[in-house]
Amino acid sequence: MNNDSDPSKSLTRPHFLFVTFGAQGHINPSLELAKRLAVTITGARVTFAAPISAHNRNMLSKENAPETLIFATYSDGHDGGFKSSTSSDKSRQDAAGQYMSEMRQRGIETLTELIEDNRRQNRPFTCVVYTMILLTWVAELAREFHIPSALLWIQPVTIFSIFYHYFNGYADAISEMVINNNPSGSIKLPSLPLFRLRDLPTIFVPTNAYSFLLPAFREQIELLKQEENPMILVNSF
Secondary structure, rough: OHHHOHHHHHHOOOOEEEEEOHHHHHHHHHHHHHHHHHOOOOOOOEEEEHHHHHHHHHOOOOOOOOOOOOEEEOOOOOOOOOOOOOOHHHHHHHHHHHHHHHHHHHHHHEEEEEEEEHHHOOOOOEEEEEEEEHHHHHHHHHHHHHOOOEEEEOHHHHHHHHHHHHHHHHHHHHHHHHHOOOOOEEEEOOOOOEEEHHOOOHHHOOOOOHHHHHHHHHHHHHHHOOOOOOOOOEEEO
16 A cells, blocks of 8 residues: 555655755765665655756766655756856855855745645655755754754764864864964864864865855854754764
8 A cells, every 4th residue: 555645654754855055065975865764764755855956957866766765956046057256256255145145045935835845745844954054044944844954964073073163162262273374283172183274174264265154154053053952964984
């Protein structure tokens, strides 16, 4: 008997919603985890949502995808692909900021439709998994629908720990080390080995091309602290 035809059984089946940012480094690990869940958890359904632009550029490998893995889309506001200005660092940062704002607005609208549509079809999502820093709005949306969420941290766990401590008491010490540009200096963070300047993420350097994303990392850490039961998934291999 097909469980989808039995409302009582459909409501008890786990249904994971994966939401990934539209970059290959986010898509690959989240899709591999989605496939693993779909084949290892009996009766589970997995919906994998990526931006429309990622689907248009064929960034998703659907080979060996199990039948219980469903592909879906959401809009990041740039369905034809995001084209960043290259004229100056400031213009690139302004364009990236506008993109993140548009992605949040359109993403919330289109993911809300996906969540409500699955609820109407008697296959509500029971857990949301989202990739790091640029999709904090996904966790906020999940909370509005009372769906537990988990962050998929695609970088090493050490990097997460460094960012966590940076935003929890060690920002001045790390910033001073970076500003002084002292290659022989070192810093000791809780439960981590001694780090030199070359060991720290280059995003802490103000002149780094991606330093403007530092507030996004702060937002991610603060969001997790607001969760009643924060869940973080990290690849340990």
